Amino acid sequence: MIAGxxxxxxxxxxxxxxxxxxxKEVFWINRNSQDQTKDNVAVGIEEIKEAETRLHRFSPFIKASFPETESSNGLIESPLVDIELMKNRLExxxxxxxxGNLLLKCDNELPIAGSIKARGGIYEVLKHAEKLxxxxxxxxxxxxxxxxxxxxFKEFFSDYSIAVGSTGNLGLSIGIISAELGFNVTVHMSHDAKEWKKELLREKGVKVVEHASDFSKAVEKGREECLKSDTCYFIDDENSKDLFIGYAVAAFRLKKQLDRMKIHVDENHPxxxxxxCGVGGGPGGVAYGLKKVFGENVHCFFAEPTHSPSMLLGLMTDKHDQISVQDFGIxxxxxxDGLAVGRPSRFVGQIVKKLISGVYTVDDDELFKMLALLVDCENIQLEPSALAGMYGPVQLSKTDDVSLVKLNNSLASGTQLVWATGGSLVPEKIMVEDYKKGKTLLHSL
Structure with missing residues (x-):
């Protein structure tokens, strides 16, 4: 029996x-999709603006602590680039x-953590540090x-602890920034986490606790351990409003980048x-922010591996965290690894269930193929999970669902944007192995 x-x-x-x-690969259309950010009170626009202001207050600290942010004056942000050559190769x-245009939001280049987790993860740690x-x-x-x-300040923060459960990238972002501030930080890693991510954290002075179980269990164990101490702060990837808000800030910055590129977003230019999508915090926060900025003129699709379609299951059935992929034998x-989540965030699912346009799944082999294609034609290196978004334009182009006819017709004058969620910290040896695997799969076509 599954949920009765x-x-x-x-x-x-x-x-x-x-x-x-x-x-199997699927493309699910959200029939309940509508623009409800104006009525959604879970996260207010002022809270997102407050987060942006807080990040600006911290920019002198970021600049002083991480030299790679000097050129951006302590701002943690990524480029937005046109990938016309990749578009042609995908076709x-x-x-x-x-x-339409095909753009890449290069969160793989975000300073400090090299992934989208540098947004929400670092923001929540900074907010907690400021409060203390x-x-x-x-x-x-x-x-x-x-x-x-x-x-x-390092001595002051050394009296406090931070803990988190992670499949990899969130642990990296929280571990790196927390250790830099002086916190004692513990990252509980699921079995899916890449070995190099564990090693990098240990090099930064982070305590890594490995679990034989998956993401949800790592989070559960981290939460349990943290409750034993009054000075420990647990960052809950399954249920954190601050993580969500940190991600949402990205939408306002994206708007400025699109404006600079003279790319308009309106009814005729969607x-x-x-x-x-893993547990949902990153994509959920970004999608929520985008809806706040662009309303009905933006259409967000989540991408999940065929072996980890937890958010799709949760949204489609409206059961969210009450069911898992393992319940169905998946x-x-x-x-x-960043998307290896069996049970989605209920907090995020409830917020985005009427905001996103759909969810699709992608086979692992396709991730490696697109990884190799992107290196060959754009010289951009991403980790496999970050390529999940790249499959979206392909999937949408092949979908003949009547509800998407209008969108498809208007896309000739619109823009499609792939969110690249991580990759710059991947060791060269592993990147070469992933690239070779992709090339082998492409040659077999």
Whole structure:
């Protein structure tokens, strides 16, 4: 029994589940999609603006602590680039026609953590650090926050701990920034986490606890351990409003980048965004922010591995975290470690269930193929999970669902945007191996 019903009843009610169980690629259209950000009170526009202001207050600290941010004056942000050559290669490889411009939001180049987790993860740690410092009268919001890189502050924060459960990238972002501030930080890693990510964290002085189970169990164990200490702060990837808000800030910055590129977004020039999805915090926060900025003129699709379609299951059935992919016999094993999540965030699912346009799944082999294609034609290196979004334009071009006819017709004058969620910290040896695997798969076509 799964949430009170046998699996055959679930399949009868939601026929797409049969294809999910067989780990086939699917494209699910959200029939309940509508623009409800104006009515959604879970996260207010002022909270997102406050987060942006807080990040600016911290920019002197970021600049002082991480030299790679000097050129951006301590701002943690990524480029937005046109990938016309990749668009052509996708069309040739997958025998499709991709309409409109194709852009890449290069969160793989985000400083400090090299992934989208540098947004939400780093933001929540900074907010917590600011709160502690202000409460202990060591900081005022009018101060120059570069003072927080001093020995005095490191000693102060060493009396406190931070913990998180992660498949990899969130642990990297939180571990790196927390250790730099001086916190004692523990990252509980699921079995899916790449070995190099564990090693990098240990090099930064982070305690890594490995678990034989998946993401949800790593989060559960981290939460349990943190509750034992009054000075430990747990960052809950399954249920964190601050993480969500940190990601949402990206939408306002993207608007400025599009404006600089003279790319308009309106009814006749729609914006379609493809976001790789694990537990849901990153893509959920970004999608929510985008809806706040562009309303009905932006269409967001989440991308999941065929072996880890947790958000799709949760949204489609409206059961969210009450069911998991393992309940249906899906193994949750994927090379896309950041997306290896068997149970989605209920907090995020409830917020975005009427905001996103759909969810599609992608086979691991396709991730490696697109990884190799992107290196060959654009010289951009991403980790496998970050390529999940790249499959979106291909999937959309091949979808003949009547509800998407209007969108497809208007895309000739619109923009499609792939969110690249990570890759710059991948060791060269592993990147070469992934590239070779992709080339081998392409040659077999």
């Amino acid at each position: 019903k046998p699996i055959d009843k679930w399949i009868e009610e939601y026929p797409l589940i049969k294809e999910l169980v067989e780990t 040739d490889t997958y025998d499709c026609r991709i309409k 410092a202000i409460e202990n009268k060591k900081l005022s919001i009018t101060d120059d926050y570069s003072k927080m890189s001093s020995k005095e 914006l379609v965004v493809y976001l790789p 193994d949750n094993r994927t090379a896309a």
